[in-house]
Every structure is written in C-alpha cells, then in structure tokens.
Amino acid sequence: MTGKELDRSVHQQLRTLSKENADGVAKHLVMVAALLEADELDAALAHAETAVRRAGRVPAAREALGMVAYRRGDFSRALTEFRTVRRLSGSSHLIPLMVDCERGLGRHSRALELASGPEATTLPEAERLELTIVVSGIRRDLGQLDAALVALQVPALRRGPKGGVHRLHYAYADVLEALGRREEAREWFLKAVEGDVENETDAVERLEELDGIRVELGEDEPELAGMPPGEDESPGSTDAGDEPR
Template sequence: MTGKELDRAVHEQLRTLSKENAEGVAQHLVMVAATLEADNLEAALAHAETAVRRAGRVPAAREALGMVAYRLGDFARALTEFRTLRRLSGSSHLLPLMVDCERGLGRHSRALELAATPEARTLTQDERQELAIVVSGIRRDLGQDDAALIALQIPALRQAAGPSVCRLHYAYADVLLGLGREEEAREWFLKAVEGDTDAVTDAVERLEELDGIVVELGEDDEEDGAEVSQAMVSEATAVPAEDV
C-alpha cells in the first residue's frame, strides 16, 4: 500500500499536510479501506484513529473514522465524526448515515427531523435513495408501516430494475410483505433480483421463502445452488413488476 491508490480528491485534501505526513496518512487511509473490506474492524479502527491523530482537519480522515465507528455500531462516535466532517467540508453527503446513527441511538424523532432538513435536498439521487430507506426503517420501528411504504415512493422507485435501485426495490418489497401484500411484494422482490447483479441483497432467498421453497445445500450442492439462483434471476427478467 503506497497511498497512491486514493482518488485525486483525497490527495487534494492531503496537500495541506507536509509531504511526509501526507504520504503516511494516505497509507493509513488505504489500509482503512482494505481492512474494512476484509471485515477486520479492529485493524481498520487502529488505522483510522492514527489518520485522525495525524490529520484531524482532513475530511477524508474524519470520514474514515466515522465509517469504522458506524460499522462497529458505535453510533455516537460515528455521528460525532460525520458532524465534524460536515463542518470541515461543507458537504452533507453522509446525511443518510447521520440519520441512521440517530436511529441507532434510539432518537427516532431527532432522526426524522434531521432527514427533513434543507440539506437533504442537496443529496444525489443515490444518496436520496439511501435516506429514503433509512426513513422507511425508522417508520417501521415506530410501527408506522403505511408511512414506511410512502417514504420509499420516491421517483427512483419507478426506474427500471438495475444495480442502482435494487436495494430500494428490495426495501419496498419488504415493507409490502410486512403489510401482508404478498403478491405485490413478490413482484418487487423479482425486480430486486433482476437488478442485483452483485448479490447485495438476499432477494432470491426471500422469493424462495414466499414460494415455499426450502433449499439446504451441502458442499457438493453449492454449484447446483448457484445455478438455481441464476435461474431465478432469469425468471425475474421475464416477469416485469408493475409501476407504483
């Protein structure tokens, strides 16, 4: 890890540091990403804390520590880091995670207030989707399932199935299922399967549950199981869901 793996925007932030310190912080930030991907949260935390000690006013360092704390479930610390990042950078791109931190701390009213701030209108489409998913989860926590469904009815929901909206389609299906609307839920799980090319959801398994299919795979059956999942994806492509 040389530190050169970081994107240009982060290197621009590091220009405020001495050359030696910038190189060291860059290496720690690269290691944060690598250890998070490997699910080695203790190592990720150590690298992130070192980056912040050496570059406390660099937004990327604060974001790295906040992300590690978030993954660890330390929502109070994550929220503090995300707030600091917003003050340093002026960006609200982590607003969905900030709202989720408030939710994780049990402060649902404060979370909903934060989600409704003017900064939410500055988010990108992907960020708005994440915020909608978090707000829907908060509404479900509060037993407001109808409001949870409405929270997900944003323009992106009507997009054709694809990787950029599969999590939104999955969340919508899950809320429909909670409301007892199984046939509609099945249609939206199918859309999620169609778009989920990287297997970020368990939509295939949820469809199998709805259809009463129970699959127990042994080691020798794993390859066959993969073929079953691919067949489900093919079926999803052939069965379009209705628009909202």
C-alpha cells in the first residue's frame, strides 16, 4: 500500500498539500477504502478522521469521512461531510447519498425536495438511477407503495439485464413483491440476477424464497426451511408443480 492506488483525480486534489503530507493522506485514503470493503468501520473511521485532520479542505478526504459515517448509520455527520464536499468541489455527485441521509434522519419532505432540485437533473446516469431508487424507498417509508413503483418506472428500467441496471431491477421487484404481485416480482428478480455479475444484491436468495426453497444453515447441514425434522429432502428439490410460498 503506497497511496498510488488512488484515482488520478484524487491525486490532483492532493497536489494542494506538501509532498510529504499528500503521500501520508493518500495512504490513509487507501486504507479507508480497503477497510470499508472489509466492513471494518471503526478502523476506517480512524483513518478517515486522520485524513481530514491533515487535509480538511481536500474534497476526497471529506468524502471518505462522509462515506464511513454513512456506512455507520451516522447520517447527520455524513450529511455534513457530503455538504462540505459539494461546497469545496462544486460537484453534485453525492446528492443521492445526501437524499438518503435526509431519509435516514426521518426528514422525508426535505429528502424529496433535494431529490427534485435543479442539481439532481445534472447528475450522470449512474447517480440518477441511484437517486431514483432512494426516492422510491422514501415513498415506501411513507406507505405510498404505488408511488414507489411509479418512481422506478424510468426508461432505463426496460434496458436488458446486462445494461448495468440490476439494482434498479431489484428495487422494482422488491416493490412488486410488497404489493403482492409475486409472479411479476419473480420476473424482475430474475433480471436482477442476470445483471448482477458481482453479487451486489441478494436477488438469488429472494428468488429462492419466492420459489419455496428458502434455505437455512443449521449446525450440521443445510435444511429446507419449514421441513419437519428428519425429512429426507435436499434444498431446492421441490417438485416442478409446487406452488410458491
């Protein structure tokens, strides 16, 4: 770990620091990313806070601290850091996360207002799709399931499974299931599985639940959920004619 693993754009930001400080901050930022990947949030927080102490006006450092706070569920602190990033960099790319922070704080009206603001319309497609998913989640929080489904009906929804929209497909399937439309939900979970090549979602498990082959890991071996003790049947061996549960 040398710090050179960072994206070129981050190194550009660090050029405002002395070389020694820039090298040190870069190493801390690499560690933040690695520890977030490993879900070691306390250690990630320590590195992020050190990076901010050494480079408080570098957007990447503030964003790293915001991301750690967000993952920890500290939405107030995350929102503060994301706002600072926007002020320092002039970039709106964190709006989806800012909206989700407002949602996490229970401020649904403010979240929807931010999501519909002029800055949101300038986002690249990936961020716009994430924002769409967050807005749908807000509607669900408010008990507006039909509106949650409509929020996801953007043109990208009709893109093929390999079109980089598996999270959108997953969210759509999730709302359909909540509405009791299980067969449609299954179709969209399947699309999510086909597109989710890095297993970012649990779409496979959701499909298994819909098909009645929900698996629980016991002490000795996997069992079919709900099977009586001693039943000699392997997971996933339901008959073709079984009705989904």
